[in-house]
Amino acid sequence: MSLPFFVMNRIGIDIRGGDRAPQVVLDGLKLALGEIQGDTQVVLYGLEEDLNEVPAQCEARICGSAIAMDEHPVRALQQKSDSTLVQGISDLARGKIDSFASAGHSGALMVASMQALGLHEGISRPAVVSLFPKLKGGQTVVLDVGINVDAKPEQFLEFARLGKAYAQSVLACKEPRVALLNTGSEESKGNLLYQKAHQILKEQEPSFIGNAEARELFNLEAEVLVCDGFTGNMLLKQTESFYSLSRHLDLEHSFLELINYEKYGASPILGIKGKVLLAHGASGPEAIKSMILGAESFALANFAEQFSASSTI
Template identity: 40%
Template sequence: MKIGLDIMGGDFAPKATVLGAIEAQKALLPGQKIVLFGDKDQALPLISENGIDPEVFEYIHTTEMIGMGEHAAKAVLQKPNSSISLGFQHLKDGHIDAFSSAGNTGAMLVGAMFSVKPVAGVIRPAIATNVPKLKSGFGIMLDVGANADCKPDVLAQFGILGSLYAEHVYNVQNPKVALMNIGEEEEKGNVLTQATFPLLQKTNLNFVGNIEGRDLFNDKADVIVCDGFTGNVMLKLAETFYILTLKKGFKDEFFDRFNYEQYGGSPILGVNAPVLIGHGISSPEAIKNMVLLCRTMIEAEFVDKIKEAFK
């Protein structure tokens, strides 16, 4: 097993990414290896300073990188030797089994769509995220940014992708799937949600109907389906809860679970290989957990589960 990591992506790269890779490697088993994409000359001193044998990693050296503010599609095309572009080329060629980065989200989406491509039958891949639940654990919300505008059949597929992810990666049996709406009644919502509701009813999913924003953190659903615009707004609001509790000096177990670090990264569901996007401010702990989530997705043969469902 080989897990690709872009060490140039993120606000604190390459230090945070390399330190995260070191911690992740400690948790990996024999035969599981991290491949570092980026400036090897910057990575080696950091590795040596921490008393680690550089040979535990593989390296794809490049000094070119895609900045956080660059136009995604142009950057991927114009920088074929960047850490992100090379990562996806190796993923496409089968040299690595997964690829992850805390760098430019748009570039990660473009790279995934044009290298490994969507699974046959998947209309639009989605970005999923974890949402803490008040009692314990967390739910899965998607999409949270890949698709600001959606059609009903796309949302229905998000329900399938999210259900597969909850079941096979997080071992949630028969996950409850709900549609985010402005009311619980079937006829509530805008044209999109009204048209999506009956499509979800016709699937083999454990569809429990509509939920409202106040249900985001309770146990009504394990998988919350929404368009990327709505999901991204809710995600950013949820992230703010954790920041506010820190600023106010408020310590609480529930709000501690809003800390992005423990979830590592957000997967792009529906493409032909595990691809994870980390938070731009990812710490070493977040990078470590992103790499380990890659491992979990590989071990679960998650992409094969999607292919089977959409056959």
């Protein structure tokens, strides 16, 4: 095993995470190793039979079990403390790795992360972020896209601050603006939840520029778009469906590849005191490759510092 003399960051990967693990994860790892930085070390959490041959720039962390996709999350965490997912999160909590990514059981990953890492001050629940491309270049940070399906109005302010910190630390956006996904641009638009959320953002978030409609998604003025997890997940799945439809119709355009979920690989879980990424269980090798590269870039980002700074403004 050949490692760089100086390791700048260590990223943990769940070899047993995903519908087609471990083979697809190992295939994606091979693709990623050609692109990660020389001072990055990849720590592989897998079963003994998965890690007979460990590639250069990698370290094996042999675990005793794996959590299946159909297991009850809390019960699985209690019964499988030696699993790849639990061991990865535990090492992240102890500072042995700088980020951890998995395409495995999303519920178990969420619960384990909250229990072992805790939440940032001022955050009541984590949120999952997704990046959407802009026609004129750049990306929009959209959250929440899945966790908080029954969000409270106050959480939209949390989403805004988390999204801004991510845009600043990962996308190098100096002054990100925030918009609220809604049914119209007027303040009175939307249901009671969104009307109250609009008022809170208007009063407490200096970067808030108002409502934005879904039709503006790829041409948005703001760099951060906030919504509840139910709405965000519908938006995400609809975009994935649109990409699949374009492939089925043999449509070709460079922009279409920017909405190919395999290019993004994984979604960071923001709000927890650690850098955790969740990938789709059906991820193929390309998506796993993107997940690993995303874990590297998130590990290098100063997200916690940016969030603390934005929360004190």
